[in-house]
Amino acid sequence: MITIAVDCMGGDVGPVVTMPAAEAFLAGHPQARLLLVGRAEDLHAWSRLTGHERCTVVPASEVVDMSDPIEVALRRKKDSSMRVAVQQVKDGHAQAAVSAGNTGALMAISRYLLKTLDGIERPAIATQMPNARGGxxxxxxxxxxxxxxxxxLLQFAVMGSALVAAVxxxxxxxxxxxxxxEEVIKGSDVIKQAGQLLRHAAAAGDLNFHGNVEGNDIFKGTTDIVVCDGFVGNVALKASEGVASMIGGFIREEFTRGLWRKLAAVVAMPVLNAIRQRADHRVYNGAALLGLQGLVFKSHGSADAFAFEQALARAYDAASRGLLDNVRQRIARAQPLLSPETTISERGGIPTI
Amino acid sequence: MITIAVDCMGGDVGPVVTMPAAEAFLAGHPQARLLLVGRAEDLHAWSRLTGHERCTVVPASEVVDMSDPIEVALRRKKDSSMRVAVQQVKDGHAQAAVSAGNTGALMAISRYLLKTLDGIERPAIATQMPNARGGxxxxxxxxxxxxxxxxxLLQFAVMGSALVAAVxxxxxxxxxxxxxxEEVIKGSDVIKQAGQLLRHAAAAGDLNFHGNVEGNDIFKGTTDIVVCDGFVGNVALKASEGVASMIGGFIREEFTRGLWRKLAAVVAMPVLNAIRQRADHRVYNGAALLGLQGLVFKSHGSADAFAFEQALARAYDAASRGLLDNVRQRIARAQPLLSPETTISERGGIPTI
Structure with a gap:
C-alpha cells in the first residue's frame, strides 16, 4: 500500500478539481490510499470519496492562496491544507504529498518541514515535456x-537521473x-564549469552525460534529462506552452472559418483528436520537488481533474518505485564531486580528479 | 534607391539559395539595388541576375565556413564574402548587409568593421516571432x-524600440x-535591477515599459518587444522552434496513418496549408544586428530561397525607414540613464533620478 497526502484545497478551484481527480485515481490504483487534507466542510460534499475505505480526511482549517507571499504561507497559516499535507510525509503517514497550490509556498514549506537531503544545497523542480520520439x-x-x-547544475543532473531511473x-x-x-566552448562561465563537472562525473561512472544540448533538443528527445537553471527552465517551459497554445489556436480558428471548413473539421476530427492527445500537456502534469527528505509533487494550478489525476499517479509511481532511496544513493555516490573540497570555487579552480 | 550588400556565399548551401532569393527580391522591390558579394566563378551561373541592371558583382575570394572559429573568420579570411559585404556598408556603398553565414563570425566582423554606436557596449541580435494576435x-x-x-538589458530595450518603431x-x-x-519581486538580481532601470526610463518618457512578462507572453503578443539576455533568448527561440517542429511532425504523422486519414488530409488540405502559413517561421527570417554604426541582418543558415528573400526584404525595410537614425536618436535620448555616472554599478547602487 502506498499512501498519498492530497492538498485538496490547492489550485485555482480546489476541491471541484481535486476531489473528482482523487476518486478517478483511487479507482485506477487499487494499492493506493489517500489522505484528503482540507477543510472538512468543503470536502464533505464528496461523501462517496470521503467515505471510501481507502480514504481518510485530515482536517486543516486554512488555505494558502495563489497570491500569498511565502512568509504568509510559511509563518501565518500553520494549519493550511498545503502544510498539513507535507506534514503527513514528514510524520511518515504518507509516502508523498501532492498540491496544486502556490509553487513558491509549496517549495518553502516542503524545505522547512522535510529539509534537504545530505549533499543537496538547493531542491529543484523537475517536470516532463513531450518529445518527438513519443516519450x-x-x-x-x-x-x-x-x-x-x-x-x-551537477546536483540537478544527479537528481534528475535518479528520478528518471526510478520512474x-x-x-x-x-x-x-x-x-x-553544442560546442564545449559555448555558454557562460557557469555553464562551462558545469560542463566540466558533468564530464568528471561521467568519467567517474556517476552519470551518463551526453554533452551540451540546445532548446530544440528538449522536444527532439535527444537526451532523457535536460539540466538548466530555474530561470532558463521556466522561460523554456512557458515559451513552449505559449507556442503550443498559439498553434492550437490557429488550428481552431482555421477549422471554423466558414461552413466548408467546419465540414472539413468533421471529416478530420479523429485525426485532430489524435494530434491533440499527442501534444496534450495534461498527461505530463505533476512536477517533482527533488532533493528533499520526502516526496512532494506539484500540479499546475490550473489543472483540470484529468491533469490532477496524472499528478497523483506520478507521485504514486515515484513512491512505489523508491525514488527517494534512488536519489539518496546517487547523491551519496556523487558526493566526492559535490563536497566542498573538490567543488569549483568562485575563484575558478577546477578539481583535478 | 536602397542598396543591399548580399553575402551570396553564406548559409548552408550558398548561391543555390541566395541567388534565386536575390532575383525574387529584386523583382518585388523596384527601388532596390544589390551588391552580390562572392566568388565570381560561383556566381556567374546566375547570369540573368549578375547581368541585371540593378546588380553589381563584388568579388570576394574566400568563404567563412559555418564551423570556422571567430579568429579564423576575422583574422585569416580577410577577403571573405561576409567581410566584403559588411565592408560595403562601412564604405557607404550599401545601406545594409545580409548574410546567412556563421552568426558569431558575422557579429565579430560587423563589430570590428562598423564599431558600436555611442552609448552601446554590446550589440544585440533581434528577431521576430509570430504571435497569437496575428502579428x-x-x-x-x-x-x-x-x-x-x-x-x-536597458540598451536592448532602447534598440528594440527603435527597430520596431522604424519598421x-x-x-x-x-x-x-x-x-x-509578472511580479516586480521575481527574478535574479540583474533582472530586478533591469526592471528598475526600465521603470526609470519609462518615467523619463524614453520607453513604453509594460513590466515583467513570461515566456508564453512572447507568443501571446502581450508586448511589441521582449528583452532578455542572449542565453535565455537563444533557449526560448530554439525551444519554440522545437515545439513547433514537433507538433508539425505529429500533424504529418497522424494525417498519413492509413488510407482513410490520407483522404481526410486531402479534404482538410486548404485548412492545413492556412495553418502552416500562419506558423511559418520563414516569414520572420532576418534577425537585425543592433547597436552597430551600420545595418547588418542575419538569415538562418538553413534558410531556403523564400526565407532568404524575407531577410533581404527586412534589411530593405529597415534601411529605407531610417532604422539607424532611429536607434541613434533613441540611444542619445536615453543616454543619461546609460552614462557611467548614473548606471547601476557592480557595487549595487541604484540611480536616484
Whole structure:
C-alpha cells in the first residue's frame, strides 16, 4: 500500500478539481490510499470519496492562496491544507504529498518541514515535456532557483537521473546540459564549469552525460534529462506552452472559418483528436520537488481533474518505485564531486580528479 | 534607391539559395539595388541576375565556413564574402548587409568593421516571432551576449524600440522584461535591477515599459518587444522552434496513418496549408544586428530561397525607414540613464533620478 497526502484545497478551484481527480485515481490504483487534507466542510460534499475505505480526511482549517507571499504561507497559516499535507510525509503517514497550490509556498514549506537531503544545497523542480520520439524529456530546474552555480547544475543532473531511473527502471538515463550551442566552448562561465563537472562525473561512472544540448533538443528527445537553471527552465517551459497554445489556436480558428471548413473539421476530427492527445500537456502534469527528505509533487494550478489525476499517479509511481532511496544513493555516490573540497570555487579552480 | 550588400556565399548551401532569393527580391522591390558579394566563378551561373541592371558583382575570394572559429573568420579570411559585404556598408556603398553565414563570425566582423554606436557596449541580435494576435513579437538578445548586466538589458530595450518603431511606424512600441513571473519581486538580481532601470526610463518618457512578462507572453503578443539576455533568448527561440517542429511532425504523422486519414488530409488540405502559413517561421527570417554604426541582418543558415528573400526584404525595410537614425536618436535620448555616472554599478547602487 502506498499512501498519498492530497492538498485538496490547492489550485485555482480546489476541491471541484481535486476531489473528482482523487476518486478517478483511487479507482485506477487499487494499492493506493489517500489522505484528503482540507477543510472538512468543503470536502464533505464528496461523501462517496470521503467515505471510501481507502480514504481518510485530515482536517486543516486554512488555505494558502495563489497570491500569498511565502512568509504568509510559511509563518501565518500553520494549519493550511498545503502544510498539513507535507506534514503527513514528514510524520511518515504518507509516502508523498501532492498540491496544486502556490509553487513558491509549496517549495518553502516542503524545505522547512522535510529539509534537504545530505549533499543537496538547493531542491529543484523537475517536470516532463513531450518529445518527438513519443516519450518525454525530464527538465530541471523549472524555477526554484533563478541563479545557479555549476555545482547546483551537477546536483540537478544527479537528481534528475535518479528520478528518471526510478520512474522508467532504466539505470543509466542520459543527461544534456542546456546551452546556446553544442560546442564545449559555448555558454557562460557557469555553464562551462558545469560542463566540466558533468564530464568528471561521467568519467567517474556517476552519470551518463551526453554533452551540451540546445532548446530544440528538449522536444527532439535527444537526451532523457535536460539540466538548466530555474530561470532558463521556466522561460523554456512557458515559451513552449505559449507556442503550443498559439498553434492550437490557429488550428481552431482555421477549422471554423466558414461552413466548408467546419465540414472539413468533421471529416478530420479523429485525426485532430489524435494530434491533440499527442501534444496534450495534461498527461505530463505533476512536477517533482527533488532533493528533499520526502516526496512532494506539484500540479499546475490550473489543472483540470484529468491533469490532477496524472499528478497523483506520478507521485504514486515515484513512491512505489523508491525514488527517494534512488536519489539518496546517487547523491551519496556523487558526493566526492559535490563536497566542498573538490567543488569549483568562485575563484575558478577546477578539481583535478 | 536602397542598396543591399548580399553575402551570396553564406548559409548552408550558398548561391543555390541566395541567388534565386536575390532575383525574387529584386523583382518585388523596384527601388532596390544589390551588391552580390562572392566568388565570381560561383556566381556567374546566375547570369540573368549578375547581368541585371540593378546588380553589381563584388568579388570576394574566400568563404567563412559555418564551423570556422571567430579568429579564423576575422583574422585569416580577410577577403571573405561576409567581410566584403559588411565592408560595403562601412564604405557607404550599401545601406545594409545580409548574410546567412556563421552568426558569431558575422557579429565579430560587423563589430570590428562598423564599431558600436555611442552609448552601446554590446550589440544585440533581434528577431521576430509570430504571435497569437496575428502579428510578431520582437525578441532580443538572441545569443550575442550570454551574460548581461542590467544596463545591457536597458540598451536592448532602447534598440528594440527603435527597430520596431522604424519598421512599423508606431512611435511608442511596448517593452516587456522576460522574467519568471509578472511580479516586480521575481527574478535574479540583474533582472530586478533591469526592471528598475526600465521603470526609470519609462518615467523619463524614453520607453513604453509594460513590466515583467513570461515566456508564453512572447507568443501571446502581450508586448511589441521582449528583452532578455542572449542565453535565455537563444533557449526560448530554439525551444519554440522545437515545439513547433514537433507538433508539425505529429500533424504529418497522424494525417498519413492509413488510407482513410490520407483522404481526410486531402479534404482538410486548404485548412492545413492556412495553418502552416500562419506558423511559418520563414516569414520572420532576418534577425537585425543592433547597436552597430551600420545595418547588418542575419538569415538562418538553413534558410531556403523564400526565407532568404524575407531577410533581404527586412534589411530593405529597415534601411529605407531610417532604422539607424532611429536607434541613434533613441540611444542619445536615453543616454543619461546609460552614462557611467548614473548606471547601476557592480557595487549595487541604484540611480536616484
Amino acid at each position: 518525454a524529456t525530464t527538465v530541471l530546474d523549472l524555477g526554484a532557483n533563478v541563479d545557479c552555480s555549476a555545482e547546483h 522508467t527502471g532504466r539505470d543509466d538515463p542520459s543527461v544534456g546540459l542546456l546551452n546556446v550551442g | 510578431a513579437t520582437t525578441v532580443l538578445d538572441l545569443g550575442a551576449n550570454v551574460d548581461c548586466s542590467a544596463e545591457h 512599423t511606424g508606431r512611435d511608442d512600441p511596448s517593452v516587456g522584461l522576460l522574467n519568471v513571473g
